[in-house]
Amino acid sequence: MSIAKRLASQTAVYGLSSIVGRVLTFLLVRVYxxxxxxxxxxxVTGLYAYVSFLNVLFTYGMETTYFRFANRPGTDRQELYDRVMTLLVLTSVLLSGVVALLxxxxxSLLSLPAGHEQYAVWxxxxxxxxxxAAIPFARLRLENKARKFAGIRLASILLNIGLNLFFIVLCPDVLAGKYLTSLRPLVESVYNPTLGVGYVFLANLAASAFTLLLLSRELLDFRFRLNLEPLRPLLQYAYPIMLMGVAGMVNEMLDRVILPRWLPENFYPGQSNLAAVGIYGACYKISVLMSLVIQAFKYAAEPFFFAQSNEKNSPYTFALVLKWFTLCCTMLFVGVSVNVxxxxxxxxxRPEYLQGxxxxxxLLLAYLFLxxxxxxxxxxxxxxxxxYGTYIGFAGAVVTVVLNFLLIPLLGYMGSALATLACYFLMAALCWWLGERHFPVPYPIARLLVWLALAVGVVALSWWLPVAAGWPRYAFHALLTLGFVGxxxxxxxRRLRAL
Structure with missing residues (x-):
């Protein structure tokens, strides 16, 4: 099997859990x-923004570190697995306790009333x-067990969705007498109507515990090894990645953290600042369609890139991968933006969400540059x-912080979206510029920029050209999308067929 076919096939399998699974989760936006x-x-939007920050601290770059050291000649992969797992188990217990205590x-950072502290504990x-669970999943990826990886991920996601539907849809409807009234005694024994959005977090908690159960084989293969000296090179490699991840979370999540406090009161008439965060978060979910593709690709490509690093033609392979990845994401950008x-x-x-x-x-374009x-x-x-990744990430974080504080009072959550776009564009440009000096790869940058400019023009035309609402508008947007893809x-x- 060719390199391109192998990467594409593994991306497809990982996509079963990443794209298909997260699309199923994305459907919960309709429920919420x-x-x-x-x-x-x-x-929900605000608390999960903090989760994204904290998740970087909890794993502190050890997934990428595990991949890097596992591919070094002479590495005892079992011993490496034991040492990395020992670190993560100890630090996870410690950090979970700290978060629960705080x-x-x-x-209070979300301006929530007292009585919701259990959300933070969960x-x-x-x-x-x-x-x-992060390193057992990384081990499955390293061993090319994509189907098992995808199966466990998908099973966890399906459980999460099922519990959300049970507690947020079924139980309230049964209590209201809409259907299945015979289940009312059962529902009354397990459902607390006052918990409300808390069931979103409880469902997530149950799914995370279920994931560990499904990973029991990998967990039972782990042996506790606490020896600080061999861990030093691992931590030296990992901490810049962690800092890069923190900077990345600043870039991605800072807007939803500071919006409630930095948005002027009554900026959106008749809505609270927390409501504005909810609207922005719901619309952000649509743009996350781009990140689903990126995530599925990342699961397959990260071990692939490391495995190809010693091949003679690896720079050409990397250039080819970037080209077709960007073209696919550009088509997705046009398809969703034109038909949003x-x-x-x-x-x-609800109509209140449509204004965002x-x-x-x-945001779709921002994720494309990411x-x-x-x-x-x-x-x-x-x-x-x-x-260098840390430097680039922090450069992006500076842009994110400055532009959010400057633009939110002027443009509201549109200012946050523009700050995200500026950040990711800068990071991509800096990474390409530095890479040309340290690890030259023949990327077709000029050609890709032409396609991106054309895509932005198509999207702008669809938004600004006045067309009668209803089917004429839908037909016009469909023609624009098909025309661009065509x-x-x-x-x-011709190049694709040659590939």
Whole structure:
């Protein structure tokens, strides 16, 4: 099997758990926006923003470190697995305890009333369980057990979705007498109506515990090894990646953390700041469609890049991968942005959420540049110069912080979206510029920029050209999308067939 086919096949298998699984989770947006007001959904959006920050601290770059050291000649992979797992188990217990103890201050940052501290405690446990599961999942990827990886991920996601539907849809409807009234005694014994959005976190907690159960074979293969001296090179490699991850979370999540406090009161008439966070978070979910593709690709490509690093033609392979990755993401950007009104009708159930749709194309483009950056970042990972990733990440974080504080009072959550786009574009540009000096790869940058500029023009045309609402508008948008995809197929089709 050719290199391209092998990478594509593994991406497809990982996509079963990443894209298909997370699309199923994405469908819960329809449930949340239908069952929760924007202010209630703002609680979920805000707390999961903190989860993203903390998840980086809980794993502190050990997944990539495990891949890097496992591929070094002469490495005892079992011993490496034991040492990395020992570290993560100890630190997960410690950090989960700290987060649980800080539950009240954490909730006050979201301006939530007292009585919701249990949400933070549940999140602390979720973070610890997910961190412990990280290296067994990495081991499955290293051993090319993509089907088992995908099966466990998908099973956990399905459990999470099932519990969400049970507690957020079925139980309230049964108590309201809408259907299955014979189940009312059972529902009354397990369901607490006052918990509300808390069931979102409880369902996540149950799914994380179930994941560890499914990984029992990998966990039972672990032997506790605490010897600090061999751990030093691991930590030296990992800490720049952790700092890079923290900077990345600043870039991705800072807006939802500071929006409740930095957005001027009554900026959106008749809505609280927490409601604005909920609207922005719901519309952000649509743009996350791009990140689903990136995540599925990343699961397959990270071990692939390390395995290809010693091949003579690896620079050409990396250039080819970036080209087709970018073209696929560009088509997705156009497809979703041009037809966002249809997507919104499916997922955003309440009219109050629709007013934030303008941020979707901006955020989709931002995620596209994030995917480009991730591809370009292979150079500093393969040359063991991960500190460059830290520098780039922190440069992006500075842009994110400055632009959020400048633009939120002027543009609201659109300012946050523009800050995200500026950040990821800068990171991609810096990574390419530095990579050209340290690890030259013949990336077709000029050609890709032409396609991106054309894609932005198509999206702008669809938003600004006045077309009658209803089917004429839908037909026009469909023609624009098919025309753009057809143009890529026409121009690049010969090269694709050659590949």
């Amino acid at each position: 926006t239908g069952r929760f007001a924007a202010a209630e959904y703002g609680i 539950a009240r201050p954490l909730m 999140i602390a446990i979720i973070l610890g369980l997910d961190a412990v 009104d249809i997507v919104a009708q499916i997922f955003l159930r 749709l303008a941020v979707v194309p901006v 995917g480009v950056y991730w591809n370009l970042s292979v150079w500093f990972k393969l040359t063991d110069k991960t500190y 143009l890529i197929a026409l121009v690049e089709g």
